[in-house]
Amino acid sequence: MTAQRDDEAVLPGFENPPGPTGRPQRVFPPPPPLKSHGPARVIALCNQKGGVGKTTSTINLGATLAEAGRRVLAVDFDPQGALSAGLGVPTHDVPTIYDLLLGTVKNPHEAIIHTAVPNLDIIPANIDLSAAEVHLVNEVARETILARVLRKVSDQYDVILIDCQPSLGLLTVNALTAAHGVLIPLECEFFALRGVALLVETIDKVRDRLNPAIELDGILATMYDSRTLHSREVLERVVETFGDRVLETVITRTVKFPDASVAGAPITTFAPEHSAAEAYRQLARELIFRGAVA
Numbered sequence: 204m205t206a207q208r209d210d211e212a213v214l215p216g217f218e219n220p221p222g223p224t225g226r227p228q229r230v231f232p233p234p235p236p237l238k239s240h241g242p243a244r245v246i247a248l249c250n251q252k253g254g255v256g257k258t259t260s261t262i263n264l265g266a267t268l269a270e271a272g273r274r275v276l277a278v279d280f281d282p283q284g285a286l287s288a289g290l291g292v293p294t295h296d297v298p299t300i301y302d303l304l305l306g307t308v309k310n311p312h313e314a315i316i317h318t319a320v321p322n323l324d325i326i327p328a329n330i331d332l333s334a335a336e337v338h339l340v341n342e343v344a345r346e347t348i349l350a351r352v353l354r355k356v357s358d359q360y361d362v363i364l365i366d367c368q369p370s371l372g373l374l375t376v377n378a379l380t381a382a383h384g385v386l387i388p389l390e391c392e393f394f395a396l397r398g399v400a401l402l403v404e405t406i407d408k409v410r411d412r413l414n415p416a417i418e419l420d421g422i423l424a425t426m427y428d429s430r431t432l433h434s435r436e437v438l439e440r441v442v443e444t445f446g447d448r449v450l451e452t453v454i455t456r457t458v459k460f461p462d463a464s465v466a467g468a469p470i471t472t473f474a475p476e477h478s479a480a481e482a483y484r485q486l487a488r489e490l491i492f493r494g495a496v497a
């Protein structure tokens with residue numbers, strides 16, 4: 204990833220106060236429209252810790268990148284199917300990512316569903332996917348199956364986001380092998396950093412053995428509550444540990460996210476004017492600005 208940081212992104216004329224990450228808050232420029240589309244950059248949203256905001260971030264980053272004119276494919280890679288539910292698409296009696304992994308459906312286009320958000324498509328998942336690890340364990344090149352599936356549709360998209368399950372098993376290794384970049388959502392709570400070393404180690408192993416080009420696109424602080432000293436202290440620790448790899452965009456805690464998930468819509472549809480929608484727009488801009496997305 205080429206970090207093209209330049210100070211022009213700081214609003215001229217006044218000094219921006221430090222943001223939650225302790226750095227001056229930059230205003231990322233609205234991204235220029237794309238003149239052509241594809242091939243996609245594949246980003247895995249990954250953290251083996253449960254409930255840190257992987258699915259919420261996949262839904263809402265997908266929606267805000269789509270809003271910015273990027274063609275986005277979101278891949279539900281968790282047997283819980285929360286991404287599919289959160290985007291309001293059916294998961295039963297439709298081809299899913301499981302069928303593509305097993306090869307019972309050969310053409311990924313048959314499994315792609317257009318969501319209600321223009322430019323945002325999804326490949327759904329359901330509980331069948333929980334059997335995939337057992338079925339695939341004896342396959343030749345079992346770690347590269349997802350990569351081979353996604354290669355067939357890469358040309359039609361600018362970005363493919365993979366919503367990983369909370370584990371470091373074979374499915375997650377498939378996601379990391381298919382990915383150009385990894386985004387790690389971290390909940391701003393006391394045990395946030397537990398397990399991140401193991402995750403980074405896993406990414407390093409995948410880089411060594413399977414996918415030399417994989418990059419860490421960033422660590423995204425989620426569920427930040429500025430009113431608590433606790434949240435601020437955790438974020439300080441995260442920045443101390445990971446420095447520049449922590450994205451400047453921070454997602455605050457708000458009940459709008461669970462509400463939007465229940466409604467089966469991204470926050471940009473459910474509450475387009477809410478600051479939570481703006482935060483994910485800012486994330487989309489930051490990732491485009493950093494070069495993680497075209």
Ligand SMILES: Nc1ncnc2c1ncn2[C@@H]1O[C@H](COP(=O)(O)OP(=O)(O)OP(=O)(O)O)[C@@H](O)[C@H]1O
Nearest residue numbers: 253254255256257258259369426455456457460461
């Ligand atoms: N910024 C936020 N503020 C408040 N609630 C949030 C926020 N982000 C996510 N949530 C809620 O927290 C719960 C867990 O979030 P989410 O499902 O995105 O995490 P996850 O990492 O995908 O979980 P899992 O590991 O189980 O897949 C959900 O109920 C979601 O609505």
Ligand SMILES: [Mg+2]
Nearest residue numbers: 257258281285
């Ligand atoms: Mg999830």
